[in-house]
Amino acid sequence: MSKMMTYGEAIREAMSIRMRENPNVLLFGEDVGAFGGCFGVSAGMIDEFGPERVRDTPISEGAIIGAAVGSAATGLRPIAELMFNDFLTVAMDQLVNQAAKMRFMFGGNISLPMVVRLPAGAGTGGAAQHCQSLEAWLTHVPGLKVVYPSNAQDALGLLLSSIDDDNPVMFFENKCLYATKSEVDNFDPIPLGKGRIALEGEDLTIITYGRQVYTALDAAKKLAAEGIKAEVIDIRSLFPLDKDMIRESLEKTHKAIVITEETKRGGYGGEISATIAEEMFDLLDAPVARIGSLDTPVPFAPNLEAYYMPNDVDIVVAAKKMF
Amino acid sequence: MAVSREQMKDIYTRMCRIRAFETAAKDLFAEGKIYGFAHLYLGEEAIAPAVCECLRDDDFITSTHRGHGHIIAKGGDLNLMMAELFGRYTGYCKGKGGSMHIADRNLGILGANGIVGAGHNIAVGAGLSAKIRGTDQVCACFFGDGSTNQGTFHEALNMASIWKLPIIFVCENNHYGISMSQDRHQAIKDIADRGAAYNIPGVAVDGNDPIAVFEAAEEAVARARAGKGPTLIECKTYRQRGHFEGDPATYKPKEEQAAWIAKDPMPRFEKYLEENGVMTAEEIKGVKDAVDKQIAEAIAFADAQPFAPEESAVVDVYSDIVAEVRER
Numbered sequence: 216m217s218k219m220m221t222y223g224e225a226i227r228e229a230m231s232i233r234m235r236e237n238p239n240v241l242l243f244g245e246d247v248g249a250f251g252g253c254f255g256v257s258a259g260m261i262d263e264f265g266p267e268r269v270r271d272t273p274i275s276e277g278a279i280i281g282a283a284v285g286s287a288a289t290g291l292r293p294i295a296e297l298m299f300n301d302f303l304t305v306a307m308d309q310l311v312n313q314a315a316k317m318r319f320m321f322g323g324n325i326s327l328p329m330v331v332r333l334p335a336g337a338g339t340g341g342a343a344q345h346c347q348s349l350e351a352w353l354t355h356v357p358g359l360k361v362v363y364p365s366n367a368q369d370a371l372g373l374l375l376s377s378i379d380d381d382n383p384v385m386f387f388e389n390k391c392l393y394a395t396k397s398e399v400d401n402f403d404p405i406p407l408g409k410g411r412i413a414l415e416g417e418d419l420t421i422i423t424y425g426r427q428v429y430t431a432l433d434a435a436k437k438l439a440a441e442g443i444k445a446e447v448i449d450i451r452s453l454f455p456l457d458k459d460m461i462r463e464s465l466e467k468t469h470k471a472i473v474i475t476e477e478t479k480r481g482g483y484g485g486e487i488s489a490t491i492a493e494e495m496f497d498l499l500d501a502p503v504a505r506i507g508s509l510d511t512p513v514p515f516a517p518n519l520e521a522y523y524m525p526n527d528v529d530i531v532v533a534a535k536k537m538f
Numbered sequence: 539m540a541v542s543r544e545q546m547k548d549i550y551t552r553m554c555r556i557r558a559f560e561t562a563a564k565d566l567f568a569e570g571k572i573y574g575f576a577h578l579y580l581g582e583e584a585i586a587p588a589v590c591e592c593l594r595d596d597d598f599i600t601s602t603h604r605g606h607g608h609i610i611a612k613g614g615d616l617n618l619m620m621a622e623l624f625g626r627y628t629g630y631c632k633g634k635g636g637s638m639h640i641a642d643r644n645l646g647i648l649g650a651n652g653i654v655g656a657g658h659n660i661a662v663g664a665g666l667s668a669k670i671r672g673t674d675q676v677c678a679c680f681f682g683d684g685s686t687n688q689g690t691f692h693e694a695l696n697m698a699s700i701w702k703l704p705i706i707f708v709c710e711n712n713h714y715g716i717s718m719s720q721d722r723h724q725a726i727k728d729i730a731d732r733g734a735a736y737n738i739p740g741v742a743v744d745g746n747d748p749i750a751v752f753e754a755a756e757e758a759v760a761r762a763r764a765g766k767g768p769t770l771i772e773c774k775t776y777r778q779r780g781h782f783e784g785d786p787a788t789y790k791p792k793e794e795q796a797a798w799i800a801k802d803p804m805p806r807f808e809k810y811l812e813e814n815g816v817m818t819a820e821e822i823k824g825v826k827d828a829v830d831k832q833i834a835e836a837i838a839f840a841d842a843q844p845f846a847p848e849e850s851a852v853v854d855v856y857s858d859i860v861a862e863v864r865e866r
Contacts, residue, residue, distance in 0.1 A: 285663015322631035
């Protein structure tokens with residue numbers, strides 16, 4: 216069965232599938248109940264599952280994540296939503312010092328099957344405190360898995376896997392993608408750590424995830440007009456990372472551009488670039504190019520916000536330097 | 539229900555176990571046998587055993603950096619605890635946690651915790667879990683006076699209150715947040731008063747009197763099991779040692795220390811047990827001797843255990859990923 220779904224609907228569908236199957240799966244966060252979530256992702260779920268399992272919380276991000284930790288440690292499989300990934304700052308202790316470390320520091324005695332949903336990204340005019348891309352803060356923490364789908368099919372399959380996972384999974388969602396529709400024909404879990412070739416090509420590899428997959432595809436179109444066939448890899452999970460897919464592509468193209476929406480300095484794009492430089496240097500014909508947003512807070516005005524973010528021209532310019 | 543003779547004996551035995559364990563830990567730390575941090579529960583022994591006397595094995599507790607007493611009170615294995623303090627592979631956490639990170643899922647011990655105030659919200663999760671799964675389990679959340687100035691304390695009390703979660707918030711007011719005395723770190727005397735802000739009962743009791751603690755805890759546990767929500771119990775006690783072993787605690791006035799040592803819960807409860815015909819002096823000595831033997835055995839056990847093989851350091855970061863974390 217194939218149907219068109221928005222990215223947001225696919226996330227709702229994945230949560231609903233698991234909540235129908237398992238009474239110990241529940242969703243909680245700010246305004247996820249009757250309000251339907253800040254971006255409407257959980258709209259209507261309260262009607263099917265009730266207010267106990269689609270649970271509104273006070274504005275207490277530390278307690279939201281803490282409640283996920285405590286309930287995951289004692290038999291539930293919670294899905295916690297932070298309204299914006301920017302609010303991680305308020306909940307960081309519970310994630311970094313508790314969720315990420317418990318299995319290890321307790322010698323494997325406690326398992327934390329929990330998902331934290333994190334709407335992220337610029338493009339909505341939310342400015343400096345509502346539009347960041349903070350995934351690299353979490354990829355830096357041993358004990359967390361980090362996932363970032365770019366389309367409805369992947370959102371559905373990756374969220375099913377994330378709910379099934381016995382480790383804390385940080386599930387990033389790009390706010391600008393919520394309303395985008397694409398075809399979904401597979402309702403099975405997609406394993407974490409497996410990338411996806413978004414576009415096949417043989418001259419250049421563009422490695423990315425989330426909304427920037429579309430920037431990469433736009434750039435690939437422009438490059439194709441100039442005779443450069445770019446391959447676009449959507450890594451889908453940041454950790455674990457599908458290094459094999461990157462390697463196989465570079466064996467063919469020998470050129471890599473990494474593009475992420477995060478501010479460039481200290482971002483996950485740097486980690487991917489360093490991994491390629493360390494482990495696949497022999498395959499490269501040119502230095503890895505790394506593109507990110509400007510190293511500034513996210514500006515408010517639409518023209519400034521657009522200037523802040525990376526775009527397809529940045530990729531085209533970087534690509535041309537490699538030939 | 540009034541505390542029974544059997545319950546009093548059980549509480550006393552656990553108090554003795556804690557006193558002996560902590561005294562040994564103090565000495566072992568001084569000798570360099572155990573390292574890292576040791577935050578001792580000496581002087582506070584009346585609290586956790588009395589609270590845990592009201593709990594079942596399948597109930598939960600959250601603990602603190604000063605966690606040995608909570609873990610022993612909930613039934614933690616002394617050998618495994620001591621082996622963990624020694625950093626050995628067969629310790630509770632396979633040598634990866636140490637004093638501040640002991641957990642035992644089978645006993646509902648959701649971990650000692652190195653972050654002041656972190657347990658409050660984890661307790662909220664445990665309480666929510668019991669509610670969603672439809673059990674009558676409760677969670678006792680232990681914490682110190684210092685942590686009541688963290689935002690987590692307020693978030694957790696609020697959330698537990700609006701959701702009527704089965705949690706007993708047990709504040710061990712030992713009158714110090716590291717070096718800062720309570721009258722300097724907050725402008726209230728009774729932390730129990732803070733319950734009012736969240737519309738939950740707040741009671742202050744003599745934390746060096748296990749019977750007073752038991753009576754308050756018993757009522758709070760019954761209330762929690764009945765679905766009536768959380769209670770805040772403030773147990774007034776005193777940290778007889780520094781914040782950690784090695785802290786000379788010169789900030790504590792000598793007269794204050796002496797006054798609290800005079801109220802030490804151990805001799806005080808022993809006197810009570812004898813005077814009320816619960817235990818004879820001989821029986822008390824019998825308990826002490828048995829406990830001393832258990833602690834000596836735990837030390838011998840720990841000392842004989844192997845250190846962890848180095849490759850075990852990459853295990854249990856994730857349930858299913860090892861190779862990727864081995865890269866340096």
